[in-house]
Amino acid sequence: MTATHASDHPSLDRVGETTTLAVSYLRVSTKEQASKGGRDEGFSIPAQREANLRKARDLNAIIVEEFVDAGESARKADRPELMRMIEYIKAHQVAYCIVHKVDRLARNRSDDVAIHLALQEAGVLLVSATENIDETPSGMLLHGIMSSIAEFYSRNLANEVSKGMSQKAVTGGTNGRAPIGxxxxxxxxxxxxxxxxxxxxxxxxxxxxxxxxxxxxxxxxxxxxxxxxxxxxxxxxxxxxxxxxxxxxxxxxxxxxxxxxxxxxxxxxxxxxxxxxxxxxxxxxxxxxxxxxxxxxxGEKTQSHEHYLKGSVFCGQCGSRLIVTKARSRRGMIYPYFICAGRHSKRTNCEQKSMFIPDVERAVEDYYRRVQIPEPVITALRELITAEFDRLSATSKQERQAYQRERDDLLDERTKLLQAHYAGAVPLDLLKTEQDRISKRIAFLEAQIEAGATEYEQAQAHLDDCLALAKDCHAIYTSIDDSLRRIANQAFFDKLYVAEADVVNGEPGVPFNIMFNPEVQATALRRQADGDLSRTQTEDVGGLNNNDLVGPEGLEPSTCGLTSHFDFRRRPFGAFVVWTVPSP
Structure with missing residues (x-):
């Protein structure tokens, strides 16, 4: 940032009386200093300017150029205005470079020597407005001492600031500017x-x-x-x-x-x-x-060709994602098509032809009709899964107590870890690693514990929501707009595979992978017909296993795991997308 303050230079009208020229260099370290008090230049820069002008008058010199680095640290030698000043004195005949203090120029010895050498090579004398520094042996000694002191001050200040910021964070304070909000x-x-x-x-x-x-x-x-x-x-x-x-x-x-x-x-x-x-x-x-x-x-992205099936439909031959393209006829009519991304990019040897999008849309609607579950099967599934809920609920209390004990132990461990860090026994990198491990596990445990007494009721309510969606999925899908169809596809299916424009098969997501499973449906109907709902061990149910019920956590079945898979966020027409707390 450069400023020319002609009105502040009383010696400018004496150009004819003297040929001694000088440049002035001003600097503050932070942006806050540069704008303190609501001013464009804060308070420090005008004070430095006034001191430099007084020194110029004492030297019977005029300041022909001023260089201002606002918010630049002296520990960096590549400050823009400092670099411009050095180029200026190389191209112009200048007698003095006036600074407020030596530490305005540099705060480490190597940069100070380099800058001072550049001034000497240009025939420019460095002058401090507040320190007795000149080219005499005593002046050079003082210059060296002051430069060393400036470097020590800068490094020590950085260490103290770092320690202060660390302590502030440990006690819960916010370093720097708070985020939006x-x-x-x-x-x-x-x-x-x-x-x-x-x-x-x-x-x-x-x-x-x-x-x-x-x-x-x-x-x-x-x-x-x-x-x-x-x-x-x-x-x-x-x-x-x-x-x-x-x-x-x-x-x-x-x-x-x-x-x-x-x-x-x-x-x-x-x-x-x-x-x-x-x-x-x-x-x-x-x-x-x-x-x-x-x-x-x-992999959802905002692209030029948008469609509600994007991100959900995949090639039935090679499994690559289907992307949208548009073809123009000789008459100028535009027709949208799905094409295989693998074939398009030549990443695969797929031979899937392009598919007219309206045909794919109708095929997806027809697939919803095929997987929609009839009322008798819905009733049988409800009875089967409810019986499993009852069995698992009996063991959930003991499980939650174990979670509580483990959580309490982890909280104690975290406290002791912080105490050891304060005492210098645990380095910061180990503290971070252990904190991440403990925090992830505590988050998982608390999610299980907080389910508490309402676990069973919530699970049953979510089961009813899911079964209602599965029973009417085709009717729902055909009655909603495109934005909600996108949500429905993401909720019901992980992937929809399109082999031809009229052939669609899906990979249902949790928990619909259980409900749409023909083996599970057959087992539910058979148990209902036999009246045998007392034996509900999951290993005895064809197509229904622990992983189906509990998912990626890898735990023994529990109502906690079940509820997480039937816990749907609210949608404009009902709950759609599953949310689970992942286990660390």
């Missing part, structure tokens, strides 16, 4: 001492909270969420240098993944309990992480 504020205690805290932003906190809750439903992509937030008026907080603006996609993605919003502070990879007020509950935050992961896994 919060404000850094200063309050005074009863003794009049200033204290910096973080508070929810009254203009933005509610919108940030809504963004998490909305995205947790699975109804929004980050793009559509961004559009909705723009419509609702969410912008960044303005600063003296930057006006407020709408959030970008990357900012929204970082916001949704930031654990700060559930009450945690992360510093150098370690996680601490924050002192600030959480904007969202841990449950909502973890649901958001699950949705983020699911959307990344499904």
């Amino acid at each position: 919060y404000l850094n504020t200063t309050i005074r205690d009863e003794l009049g001492r200033e204290r910096r805290i973080v508070e929810p932003d009254p203009d933005r906190a509610a919108l940030v909270k809504w963004a998490f809750e909305a995205y947790a439903t699975g109804n929004y992509s980050t793009g559509t969420l961004r559009d909705e937030l723009i419509d609702r008026g969410l912008t960044t907080a303005p600063t003296p240098k930057r006006p407020s603006k709408a959030l970008g996609l990357s900012t929204i993605q970082k916001m949704l993944a930031n654990p700060y919003y559930k009450g945690n502070v992360v510093f150098r990879g370690a996680t601490y309990d924050g002192l600030h007020e959480p904007l969202v509950s841990p449950e909502i935050w973890y649901r958001v992480q699950t949705v983020l992961h699911a959307k990344q896994t499904s």
